[in-house]
Amino acid sequence: MDKDVSAGSGITTVAGRLALGITLLAFGLGHTAVIDGVSAADAVSIAQYVGGVALFVAGLVALREGDPVGGTAFSVLGALWFTWAVSGGAAGNEAGLFLLLFALVALSLTLAGGDRLGQGVYGLFFVALLLMAIASFAGNGGLVKVGGWFAVAGGAVAWYAATAVPAHWPTAIPRRAAGRGVTATG
Numbered sequence: 001m002d003k004d005v006s007a008g009s010g011i012t013t014v015a016g017r018l019a020l021g022i023t024l025l026a027f028g029l030g031h032t033a034v035i036d037g038v039s040a041a042d043a044v045s046i047a048q049y050v051g052g053v054a055l056f057v058a059g060l061v062a063l064r065e066g067d068p069v070g071g072t073a074f075s076v077l078g079a080l081w082f083t084w085a086v087s088g089g090a091a092g093n094e095a096g097l098f099l100l101l102f103a104l105v106a107l108s109l110t111l112a113g114g115d116r117l118g119q120g121v122y123g124l125f126f127v128a129l130l131l132m133a134i135a136s137f138a139g140n141g142g143l144v145k146v147g148g149w150f151a152v153a154g155g156a157v158a159w160y161a162a163t164a165v166p167a168h169w170p171t172a173i174p175r176r177a178a179g180r181g182v183t184a185t186g
Helices: 011-032 040-064 068-086 092-111 116-138 141-167
Strands: none
Touching: 011 040, 011 068, 011 116, 011 141, 040 068, 068 092, 068 116, 092 116, 116 141
16 A cells, blocks of 8 residues: 555644544544443533634644645634534524534535545545434434444544554555556456
């Protein structure tokens, strides 16, 4: 595998991705109800301080360092996580609208570019938020759990992307050269 560590290798990117990964894992696991006695409400303080404050600060630092993609992503997501945490348990259509708008931000971040791991995190987060928004509008608890699993997957990818840089793990997915691959024999 290619060990491309140039994309997002700065300490600010690592810190931002760790903050996002921890927040997504807590948020997602809280919504899946896979851990007995742990709910989405248990993720509120993590979302407020790690996902909100720490991620927002990482975004401002990244912008100051000249990283517009990471800076925009971290600062906007930090503001949204903080808002979610202090919203006080909105439910129904109000929660659905917030999650839908939050999903559009995640979609914008997915389409904005950056490295593939970052796009993967934002893409999984988009699907999670979209499913949770639909679930809020429809009152469907099962769909919330599915969305929670997408958030967990996004958190795991964010954690890997943050850990890969200092651990010197692969961060690029190898591509096959055009015209090379499986050929039919006969």
